Amino acid sequence: MRARERLLQFHDKKGWLFFGVATLITTVLIPLLNGMPKSFPLAVPDYMMPLIGKFLCFGMAAIAMDLIWGYTGILSLGHGLFFALGGYAMGMYLMRSMAGEGVYRSSLPDFMVFLDWKTLPWYWHGFEHFWFAAAMVLVVPGLLAFVFGWFAFRSRIKGVYLSIVTQALTYAAMLLFFQNATGFGGNNGLTDFKRLLGHSLQDPATKKALYVTSAIALSGTYLLARFVVTSKLGRVLTAVRDAELKTRFCGYESTRYKTFVWTLSAMLCAVAGALYVPQVGIINPSEMQPSNSIELAIWAAVGGRGTLLGPLLGALFLNGAKSFLTAAFPSAWLYVLGGIFVGVTLFLPQGFLGLADVWRRRRARAAAAADKKAAGP
Amino acid sequence: MGVPAPAKALRRFPTGRLAFVALIIVVMGDGAGRVALAGPVEDAVKGLASPSGETILANIKQLSTLGDPRGIAALQALTDDRLRVGADGNAWIYDKKTRDLVDPFTGAAAPPSAKPAREVETDNDIRRAAEPVLAELQLGSPEASVRLGAAQELSRSGSEGVGALLHRALDREKDKGVQDALAMAVARVDVGSNDANLRLAAVKLIQKSGNDEMLGELQRLLGVGADGKPNEPDDRVRDGAQDALKAVMNRRRLITGIGSIIHGLSLASVLLFAALGLAITFGLLGVINMAHGEMLMLGAYATYAVQTFFQSHLPNFFGLYLFAAIPVAFFVTFGVGVLLERVVIRHLYNRPLETLLATWGISLLLIQSVRLIFGAQNVAVANPDWLAGGVELAHGLVLPYNRIGVVAFVIAVSVAVWALLYKTRIGLNVRAMTQNRNMAACVGIHTRRLDSWMFGLGSGIAGLGGVALSQLGNVGPELGQSYIIDSFMVVVLGGVGRLAGAIVSALGLGIVNKLLEPVAGAVLGKILVLGFIILFIQRRPQGLFAIKGRTEA
Numbered sequence: 001m002r003a004r005e006r007l008l009q010f011h012d013k014k015g016w017l018f019f020g021v022a023t024l025i026t027t028v029l030i031p032l033l034n035g036m037p038k039s040f041p042l043a044v045p046d047y048m049m050p051l052i053g054k055f056l057c058f059g060m061a062a063i064a065m066d067l068i069w070g071y072t073g074i075l076s077l078g079h080g081l082f083f084a085l086g087g088y089a090m091g092m093y094l095m096r097s098m099a100g101e102g103v104y105r106s107s108l109p110d111f112m113v114f115l116d117w118k119t120l121p122w123y124w125h126g127f128e129h130f131w132f133a134a135a136m137v138l139v140v141p142g143l144l145a146f147v148f149g150w151f152a153f154r155s156r157i158k159g160v161y162l163s164i165v166t167q168a169l170t171y172a173a174m175l176l177f178f179q180n181a182t183g184f185g186g187n188n189g190l191t192d193f194k195r196l197l198g199h200s201l202q203d204p205a206t207k208k209a210l211y212v213t214s215a216i217a218l219s220g221t222y223l224l225a226r227f228v229v230t231s232k233l234g235r236v237l238t239a240v241r242d243a244e245l246k247t248r249f250c251g252y253e254s255t256r257y258k259t260f261v262w263t264l265s266a267m268l269c270a271v272a273g274a275l276y277v278p279q280v281g282i283i284n285p286s287e288m289q290p291s292n293s294i295e296l297a298i299w300a301a302v303g304g305r306g307t308l309l310g311p312l313l314g315a316l317f318l319n320g321a322k323s324f325l326t327a328a329f330p331s332a333w334l335y336v337l338g339g340i341f342v343g344v345t346l347f348l349p350q351g352f353l354g355l356a357d358v359w360r361r362r363r364a365r366a367a368a369a370a371d372k373k374a375a376g377p
Numbered sequence: 378m379g380v381p382a383p384a385k386a387l388r389r390f391p392t393g394r395l396a397f398v399a400l401i402i403v404v405m406g407d408g409a410g411r412v413a414l415a416g417p418v419e420d421a422v423k424g425l426a427s428p429s430g431e432t433i434l435a436n437i438k439q440l441s442t443l444g445d446p447r448g449i450a451a452l453q454a455l456t457d458d459r460l461r462v463g464a465d466g467n468a469w470i471y472d473k474k475t476r477d478l479v480d481p482f483t484g485a486a487a488p489p490s491a492k493p494a495r496e497v498e499t500d501n502d503i504r505r506a507a508e509p510v511l512a513e514l515q516l517g518s519p520e521a522s523v524r525l526g527a528a529q530e531l532s533r534s535g536s537e538g539v540g541a542l543l544h545r546a547l548d549r550e551k552d553k554g555v556q557d558a559l560a561m562a563v564a565r566v567d568v569g570s571n572d573a574n575l576r577l578a579a580v581k582l583i584q585k586s587g588n589d590e591m592l593g594e595l596q597r598l599l600g601v602g603a604d605g606k607p608n609e610p611d612d613r614v615r616d617g618a619q620d621a622l623k624a625v626m627n628r629r630r631l632i633t634g635i636g637s638i639i640h641g642l643s644l645a646s647v648l649l650f651a652a653l654g655l656a657i658t659f660g661l662l663g664v665i666n667m668a669h670g671e672m673l674m675l676g677a678y679a680t681y682a683v684q685t686f687f688q689s690h691l692p693n694f695f696g697l698y699l700f701a702a703i704p705v706a707f708f709v710t711f712g713v714g715v716l717l718e719r720v721v722i723r724h725l726y727n728r729p730l731e732t733l734l735a736t737w738g739i740s741l742l743l744i745q746s747v748r749l750i751f752g753a754q755n756v757a758v759a760n761p762d763w764l765a766g767g768v769e770l771a772h773g774l775v776l777p778y779n780r781i782g783v784v785a786f787v788i789a790v791s792v793a794v795w796a797l798l799y800k801t802r803i804g805l806n807v808r809a810m811t812q813n814r815n816m817a818a819c820v821g822i823h824t825r826r827l828d829s830w831m832f833g834l835g836s837g838i839a840g841l842g843g844v845a846l847s848q849l850g851n852v853g854p855e856l857g858q859s860y861i862i863d864s865f866m867v868v869v870l871g872g873v874g875r876l877a878g879a880i881v882s883a884l885g886l887g888i889v890n891k892l893l894e895p896v897a898g899a900v901l902g903k904i905l906v907l908g909f910i911i912l913f914i915q916r917r918p919q920g921l922f923a924i925k926g927r928t929e930a
Contacts, residue, residue, distance in 0.1 A: 167865070171907065337741055
C-alpha cells in the first residue's frame with residue numbers, strides 16, 4: 001500500500017512506536033496524572049499544566065525553526081516575530097471576547113479606554129469571532145513571511161545577511177508594537193484575559209484542555225514537518241542547504257522552495273504563539289526582542305539541527321533549565337545560556353542528537369570489528 | 378528681577394566677576410587710585426555710599442547725566458548689595474571672591490583705614506533707578522561684551538522709558554552681535570508703543586533677526602481680543618507681524634534642524650566606531666560578531682574604571698583621565714578581541730551562521746560578567762572640564778564640546794584606520810587577504826596571525842567608540858545592545874569591507890535618524906529607517922559600495 005510506504009518514510013517501525021508512546025504520554029498520560037489526587041506521588045499539580053503547555057508551544061516553534069534552519073540552511077533571527085504575531089492575533093480575540101467586562105466596563109479593550117480612544121481601530125474588527133482570529137493567526141504572519149521571504153530570496157539575500165535583516169525586522173516590529181499609537185496595548189501588550197470560547201481561563205479544566213490542544217498541535221506539527229522533509233520537496237530543501245547553486249543549475253527554482261518553507265515555518269511558529277498566549281495570559285512586544293529569536297535558534301542547535309526531534313527536545317530541555325535556574329540561581333542563568341551558545345557551536349555542531357548518532361555509529365563500528373575478529377582467519 | 382543685569386550677562390563669559398573688575402581697570406587705563414579724588418564721577422560714586430536714599434537717587438541721576446562708564450562698577454555693586462561705606466566715608470566694593478573691599482575704580486584692595494565698612498542700604502526704588510542707568514552706562518562701554526550683556530538684558534526686560542536710550546545705542550552700535558541684541562531690545566519696547574509706525578518698525582526688526590524670544594508678542598499682535606477685534610488695529614503692522622512670525626518659525630525650524638544634524642553627527646560617530654570594526658572583521662573574515670556591541674560597552678567601562686582610578690589616586694590630573702582612558706580602552710578591547718578570535722571564532726571560520734550564535738553567547742557572558750563586577754545599575758562617567766559646556770552658535774543653538782570632541786575623535790580614528798589599511802605593509806597584506814585569502818597565504822602572508830590582529834583591531838576600535846559613548850551618556854551593561862543592530866545596518870548599507878561605505882552610511886543613518894525624530898518621533902523614525910534598509914538591500918544586496926570580494930554574503 002502506498003500510504004503505508006509513505007508513512008514508513010517518516011520513520012521506521014521503531015520510530016513510529018516511539019512517536020506513538022511519546023504522543024500518548026503528552027496527550028493522555030500527563031492529563032490523567034493531573035487528574036489524580038494530590039497524595040498520588042506522580043500527580044501533576046494544576047500549576048504545572050500551563051507550564052508544560054508553554055514548553056510544548058516552544059517545542060512547536062523549535063520544529064518550525066528546524067524546517068528553515070536545519071533543513072534549508074537559512075538562519076532566521078526573526079522567528080520570534082511570527083510567534084508574537086500569532087500570539088497577538090489570539091490576544092486580540094481574547095480581548096474582544098471579554099468586551100464590557102474590563103476594568104472600565106467598556107466595549108473597548110481597557111488600554112484603549114485608558115488612551116481615551118472612542119472607537120475600535122479598523123484592524124481590530126472581526127476579532128470578536130474566534131474563527132476570524134484563528135484565520136488571522138495563520139494569515140497575518142503567513143502573509144508577512146511570504147512577502148518578506150519572496151523579496152529577500154529573490155534578491156539572493158542569504159547567509160548572515162539574511163540573519164541580520166530578519167533580526168532588524170523583528171527589532172523594528174518590536175519598536176512599532178511598543179508604541180501606544182500602534183493600537184496593541186504598547187508596553188503592556190494584551191493581558192487580563194478572561195475567557196476562551198466561553199470557558200474561563202482560570203478554570204483548571206480549560207487549562208487542561210489548552211494543554212491537550214498544545215500537545216496535539218505539537219504532534220501534528222511534528223508529523224507535518226516530517227511529511228515535508230521526507231517529501232521530494234524536502235529533498236530539494238536539503239539540496240538548497242548543501243549546494244544552492246548546483247540545485248539551481250539542476251533546474252530547481254530555489255527561491256520558490258525557500259519562500260514556501262519560510263512561510264510554512266512562520267505559520268507554524270504563529271500557531272505556537274497563538275496557543276502560548278492563553279496559557280501564559282499575556283502577550284507583549286518583548287516577545288519580539290531579538291534575543292528571543294536567537295534563543296529559538298539555540299534550542300534547535302542544542303538538540304541537533306535537521307532532525308526535528310532534536311530541536312523539540314532542545315526546546316524542552318533548555319526551557320526547563322531556564323525555569324529552574326532563573327528561580328534557583330538567577331545570576332548563573334546567563335552564564336549557562338552563553339556557555340551553551342559557545343559550547344554547542346564549538347563542540348557539538350550536530351547537537352546532542354548528533355552526539356548520539358556518533359556514539360551509535362562508533363558502537364556499530366566496534367560491533368562490526370568484533371564480528372570480523374570472531375569470524376577470524 | 379532677581380539677579381541684576383550685568384552680573385547675569387557676565388556669567389555667560391568665561392571670565393567671571395573678577396575679570397569684570399579687571400576689565401574696568403583696563404578701561405580706565407591708569408591705576409589712579411584714591412589719591413586723585415577729583416572729578417564729578419568720583420564725587421557721584423562717593424555720593425552713592427550715602428545713608429540717605431534721596432542722595433543716592435540724586436547721584437544715580439548724576440552718573441546717568443555724566444554717562445561715564447567708570448561708574449559701572451559702583452552701580453553694579455549697588456544693585457548687587459555689594460557697595461560698602463568705609464570707615465573713611467568713601468565708597469568701596471565688597472569682593473565676594475577675596476572677601477575684601479576693593480576700590481570701585483581701580484580694583485585695588487582697600488587700605489586698613491577703610492575698615493570696618495557697612496553696607497549701603499538699598500531699596501527697590503534705588504535698584505529700579507540704578508538698573509537702567511547701569512544698562513545705559515554699559516551700553517556706552519567701549520567693551521563689546523559688556524554692551525552685548527546689557528543689550529541682552531534690556532531686550533529681555535524691556536522696561537519703559539529706555540526706548541530712546543536703546544534707539545540711540547542702536548544707531549551708534551557697530552558690533553554685529555550687540556546690534557542684534559539691541560535691535561531685539563528696541564523691538565520689545567516698541568512693539569508695545571502707541572505709535573503704529575514704531576510698532577511696524579519693531580516687527581520689521583523681529584522679522585530681520587528671526588529671534589524667537591518675541592514669539593509671544595507676535596502672537597499677541599496677530600490674535601483677536603475678547604471683543605472680537607484684532608489686537609492690532611493697524612493692517613500694516615498685522616501683515617508685518619505675519620511675516621515676522623513666518624521668519625521666526627523658519628529660523629526656529631532651521632535651528633532645530635541644525636541641532637538634529639549635530640546630534641545626528643555624534644550618533645553617526647558612535648555608529649561609525651562600531652561599524653568600522655564590523656566592516657573590517659566582516660570584510661576580512663566573513664564573520665558577524667554579535668559581541669561587537671559589547672566591545673563598545675567594555676570600552677565605556679574601561680573609561681569608567683580609569684576615571685574612578687584618577688578620582689581616587691590622581692585627583693590633580695583628573696582633567697587628563699581621558700587621555701589615559703583611550704589607550705586603556707583600546708588595549709582592553711583589543712585583548713578581548715584577540716582572545717575571542719583565538720579561542721572561539723578561529724574554529725568557526727567556515728560556519729558563519731554558527732559564529733553568529735557563538736558570538737551572541739559571548740555577548741551574554743560579557744554582559745553578565747560586567748553586571749557582576751560593576752553592578753547592574755548604570756554608572757556615570759563625568760566629562761572632564763574641557764569637554765563640559767559648549768559654544769552658543771546662535772540664540773538657542775548650543776554646540777556641546779563633548780559632541781565636537783566625539784566627532785573629532787572619530788575623524789582621527791578613521792584617518793588612522795585608513796592609513797593603517799592603505800599606507801602600511803600590514804594594510805596591504807590585509808587587503809590582499811580580503812581579495813584572495815589562499816593566494817595571500819601562498820605569497821607568505823601570515824594569514825592566521827593577521828586574522829586575530831584584525832579581529833582585535835576591530836574590537837579595539839569599538840572600544841574607542843566606548844570611550845566616546847561614555848562622554849555622551851550613562852554607561853550600563855546593556856549599552857552595546859542598543860547599538861549593535863544599528864551598526865549592522867550601517868555595514869549592510871555601506872557594503873562589506875569598505876571603509877568609505879561604512880563612513881557614508883554611518884553618517885547617513887545617524888543624521889537621517891535624528892532628522893526624522895522631530896518629525897516622526899524617535900521610534901517611528903527608527904522604524905522608517907529600518908524599513909528603508911530592508912527595502913534598500915532588496916535593490917542592492919551588496920550595499921552602497923559594492924566590491925567583488927570573496928565574502929559569502
